[in-house]
Amino acid sequence: MxxxxxxxxxxxxxxxxxxxxxxxxxxxxxxxxxxxxxxxxxxxxLPQPLVSAAFIVLGCAIGVTVTRQVVGQFRQIAVGALLSAVAFILFGLAVAVALRWVGLAPDGVVLATSPGALSVMSAAGAEQGVGAQVAVFHTVRVVLVILSLPLLIRVAEV
Structure with a gap:
């Protein structure tokens, strides 16, 4: 360990x-x-108290970024954020169903195909005993986004 x-x-x-x-x-x-x-x-x-402490620290690290300014901005972007979240969730569910249909769905496929930060989704997966599978899906997503971002930004600016 x-x-x-x-x-x-x-x-x-x-x-x-x-x-x-x-x-x-x-x-x-x-x-x-x-x-x-x-x-x-x-x-x-890993010992459960260590894992629990790590999740608490992760939650606090995310929580302390919520400021009054962020909350104030949320009012301006709430509708777009909500529509975006619903679209990503529905797309993730569709991908999960498709993966199940073709026999490629890992354990925790809904968490694996759901939108969210790598750290948060991996932690949620670990709590449900499917952390490795969820982490692989989100790691691949994050790496592909990072690698393709320069091209995506250039295309979006056209």
């Missing part, structure tokens, strides 16, 4: 230092996964 935590910290911090977007969470997942794979003895189980 200690090796996974150290490897996760080192890899996450390394990617953060290299300014890789999402480097802390992606790097820590990759580092910990590497230890688990090298061990070859199945999944490592």
């Amino acid at each position: 200690l090796a996974a935590l150290v490897a996760g910290a080192v890899t996450g911090l390394s990617l953060e230092r290299l300014h890789v977007p999402g480097g802390l969470i992606i790097g820590s997942m990759v580092g910990a996964a590497a230890v688990t794979l090298v061990r070859g003895e199945g999944e490592l189980i």
Whole structure:
């Protein structure tokens, strides 16, 4: 367990230092996964108090970004945000159904195809015992968005 935590910290911090977007969470997942794979003895189980503490810190890290200014801006963008959220949720559900239909749905497919931040969705998946599957889906999504963003921005400006 200690090796996974150290490897996760080192890899996450390394990617953060290299300014890789999402480097802390992606790097820590990759580092910990590497230890688990090298061990070859199945999944490592972190102590529940440690996992709970990590989720609490993650929730607080997100919560403290909610300022009066953010709440004030929400009034201006509420309708667009709501329409966008509903569209993404419906699209995610459609993808989940399609994956089930063709036999490619992992455990936790609804969380895996739902919109949301990699950290939050992975944490929600971990709470339901499908963290790895959900994390893979969202990691692929985030990496593809990051890689395609320069092109998407140029196309959108046309």
